[in-house]
Amino acid sequence: MSRINTNVPSIVAARILEKNNTMLNQSLTRLSTGLRINSGKDDPAGLIASENLRSELTAIKAAMDNANRADQIVAVTEGSLQEINTLLIELEDLVDRAANTAGLSSEEVAANQLQIDTVLDSINRIANSSEFNGKKLLNGELDYTTSGVTTGSTGSSVTHLQINSARIPEGGSRSVTIQMTQSALTAQLVRSGAATGSGVTTLQIGGKYGTELLSFASATAASAVVAAVNQSKALTGVSAALSGAGSTAAIKFNSVDYGSDAFVSVEAVSGTFTVTGGSSSTKDYGQDAGVQINGTSAVTKGLDVSLRTAALSVDMTLSSDFATQLTNTKSFTITGGGANFSIAPTVGINGMASIGIKSVNTGSLGKGDVGYLSSLASGAANDLSSQNFTTAQRIIREASKNVSSLRGRLGSFQKNTLAPIVSSLQVAFENTTAAQSAIRDADFAQETSNLTRAQILVQAGTASLQLANRSPQNVLALLG
Numbered sequence: 001m002s003r004i005n006t007n008v009p010s011i012v013a014a015r016i017l018e019k020n021n022t023m024l025n026q027s028l029t030r031l032s033t034g035l036r037i038n039s040g041k042d043d044p045a046g047l048i049a050s051e052n053l054r055s056e057l058t059a060i061k062a063a064m065d066n067a068n069r070a071d072q073i074v075a076v077t078e079g080s081l082q083e084i085n086t087l088l089i090e091l092e093d094l095v096d097r098a099a100n101t102a103g104l105s106s107e108e109v110a111a112n113q114l115q116i117d118t119v120l121d122s123i124n125r126i127a128n129s130s131e132f133n134g135k136k137l138l139n140g141e142l143d144y145t146t147s148g149v150t151t152g153s154t155g156s157s158v159t160h161l162q163i164n165s166a167r168i169p170e171g172g173s174r175s176v177t178i179q180m181t182q183s184a185l186t187a188q189l190v191r192s193g194a195a196t197g198s199g200v201t202t203l204q205i206g207g208k209y210g211t212e213l214l215s216f217a218s219a220t221a222a223s224a225v226v227a228a229v230n231q232s233k234a235l236t237g238v239s240a241a242l243s244g245a246g247s248t249a250a251i252k253f254n255s256v257d258y259g260s261d262a263f264v265s266v267e268a269v270s271g272t273f274t275v276t277g278g279s280s281s282t283k284d285y286g287q288d289a290g291v292q293i294n295g296t297s298a299v300t301k302g303l304d305v306s307l308r309t310a311a312l313s314v315d316m317t318l319s320s321d322f323a324t325q326l327t328n329t330k331s332f333t334i335t336g337g338g339a340n341f342s343i344a345p346t347v348g349i350n351g352m353a354s355i356g357i358k359s360v361n362t363g364s365l366g367k368g369d370v371g372y373l374s375s376l377a378s379g380a381a382n383d384l385s386s387q388n389f390t391t392a393q394r395i396i397r398e399a400s401k402n403v404s405s406l407r408g409r410l411g412s413f414q415k416n417t418l419a420p421i422v423s424s425l426q427v428a429f430e431n432t433t434a435a436q437s438a439i440r441d442a443d444f445a446q447e448t449s450n451l452t453r454a455q456i457l458v459q460a461g462t463a464s465l466q467l468a469n470r471s472p473q474n475v476l477a478l479l480g
Contacts, residue, residue: 004475009468017461024454030442031451037440046439053436059345060432064425070341070353071418074410077137077357080130081407084123084360088403091119091376092396099389113384120362120377127361140359142339148332151368157322157330159303159368163356164313164409166334167349174312175294178330182290184303184323187255187264189275189284196220201271205229206283207237207255208262213269222251229253234390238264255286258320259302262286289323303369317368343421345428353421355413358406365399373399 029038037043037050098104098112127138135141144163151161157178168174187207202215212232216225222242229240237256244250253275255262265283266275278284288300293314298307303318312334322328337356344351358364366372373395375382382388382395 004472007468007472009471010465013461013465013468017458017465020454020457020461024451024458027447027451027454030447031444034442034444035440036442036447043439050436050440053432053439056345057429057432057436060425060429063343063345063351064422064429066341067343067418067422067425070343071414071422073132073135073137073339074414074418076132077130078407078410078414080126080138081360081403081410084126085400085403085407087119087123087126088365088396088400091116091373092393092400094119095376095384095389095392095396098384099393101387109384113378116376116384117378120373123365123373124361127359137357138360140361140364142337142355142357143359144337144356145335146332147335149330157319157328158316159319160315160317162315162358163334163338164315165354165356166313166338167311167352167354168334168336168338169349173336174334176312176314176332176334177294178305178316178318179292180290180323180326180328181292181297182287183326184258184289184300184318184320185287186258187262187284187286188277189253189264189266189282190277191222191225191251191253191266191273191275193222193249195222196225197272199271201273202269203273204265204267204269205232205236205238205253206263206265206267208257209237210235211265212236222249225251237262257286257302258323259286259288259300259304262302289318291318343418345425353413353417355409357410358402360403360406365402366395367398367402370398371395 026042030036037047040047094112094116098109101109104112128136130136130138144166146161146163149158149161150156151158166174196216196219198218200215200217201220202213205212205214212235214225214228214232216228226240226242229236229238233239233256239254239256241252241254242249243252253264253266255264263283263285264278266273267282268274275282286302288302289305291298291300291305293305293307294312296307296309298305300306303320303323305314305316305318307314322330338354339357341353342351343353362373362377364372366375371382371391371394374380375395376392377383382392
């Protein structure tokens with residue numbers, strides 16, 4: 001080559017050296033950061049995928065933390081309910097002992113009532129003071145709010161309502177429509193005639209609560225039979241009523257409760273006493289209410305109704321006036337409330353787990369058609385001085401069912417909702433991290449190989465550039 005104004009080999013060598021230096025710097029950057037993608041130019045598509053995966057990882061981690069926090073809240077709540085269960089057991093012991101009226105002095109009864117009042121105060125104290133991070137757990141703050149339904153009031157269609165869970169859109173509400181499809185019935189037998197037959201008649205009256213033998217003299221008036229049956233109503237679960245007069249007079253024997261597990265049995269042990277209207281000659285069963293809630297058939301037992309769907313889980317007790325009319329319909333609205341936990345990476349109603357925690361104070365524990373725990377306090381309707389021991393025991397047992405049911409729901413929420421979602425999120429976190437690593441992280445084996453190659457090429461390029469720069473000096477030999 002004899003041209004010296006333009007050193008083409010030097011230009012070529014400089015370009016290749018710059019390229020090799022870029023490769024060397026890239027390898028050094030990847031090895032120093034541990035990342036294959038350090039800027040968008042390294043891999044535009046890979047960068048987009050990697051950033052999306054990083055966002056998903058953040059959401060998954062937050063969902064796991066939320067689920068763990070929910071588990072802690074539920075554990076604290078369940079611990080308080082366990083103590084209330086213990087107090088209710090003590091309460092039943094006091095009532096059962098006080099029922100032994102012939103064996104207790106008035107001072108002992110007063111002492112038992114004092115203990116009952118103390119237990120009731122303790123239950124209220126636990127209900128009002130149980131909290132997690134400043135949030136009350138058992139005072140009704142985490143219960144659902146409704147409009148259009150007033151439980152327990154005169155003429156109400158629902159005497160008891162417990163909303164276990166409901167998916168409510170943000171800023172929205174959920175409507176609930178109750179439609180009767182089958183009337184609830186008590187068991188019923190009918191005795192036509194105004195009196196018993198000649199001679200002594202002994203009847204065995206049986207019902208859900210027990211059996212009682214009643215004896216009547218010859219030609220006992222129907223009104224006397226009715227009075228005798230009603231006096232034993234608390235023992236048998238069977239009531240009686242007189243309808244008509246004279247030749248059209250009839251005695252109607254009805255079960256106190258509604259539903260298929262309520263029955264009436266009237267059998268003449270001696271004498272003649274014929275009844276009609278039953279599933280057999282001496283026995284009849286009631287009928288459960290048939291109910292649809294939002295178009296879905298609910299599970300019923302007597303007047304009690306339960307529905308379990310993904311969008312709504314609810315337990316309620318219908319009033320007898322409402323449940324016995326086939327055409328009745330009732331609608332109300334769940335306006336908000338509940339304990340809502342966001343336990344999915346995508347925030348929204350589908351990723352929300354919701355559970356209702358009703359107040360467990362003494363004014364709420366019990367059942368509308370039986371009574372509430374507060375009625376056992378001094379001066380209330382069912383205190384020990386009233387001697388309503390049967391009612392008091394039923395109230396306490398209904399309260400125990402309330403608390404046990406809530407504990408069961410909370411335990412199921414921990415075991416069947418929170419625990420599986422945490423396990424699922426952990427697996428998702430592992431797999432998403434692996435995918436993000438495969439896209440973004442540097443392969444050190446490959447990068448060290450690239451670094452070695454780039455170092456050699458840079459050294460070779462530098463030597464080549466030196467040779468290319470010395471080549472024009474050979475032209476000087478022509479001038480000699």
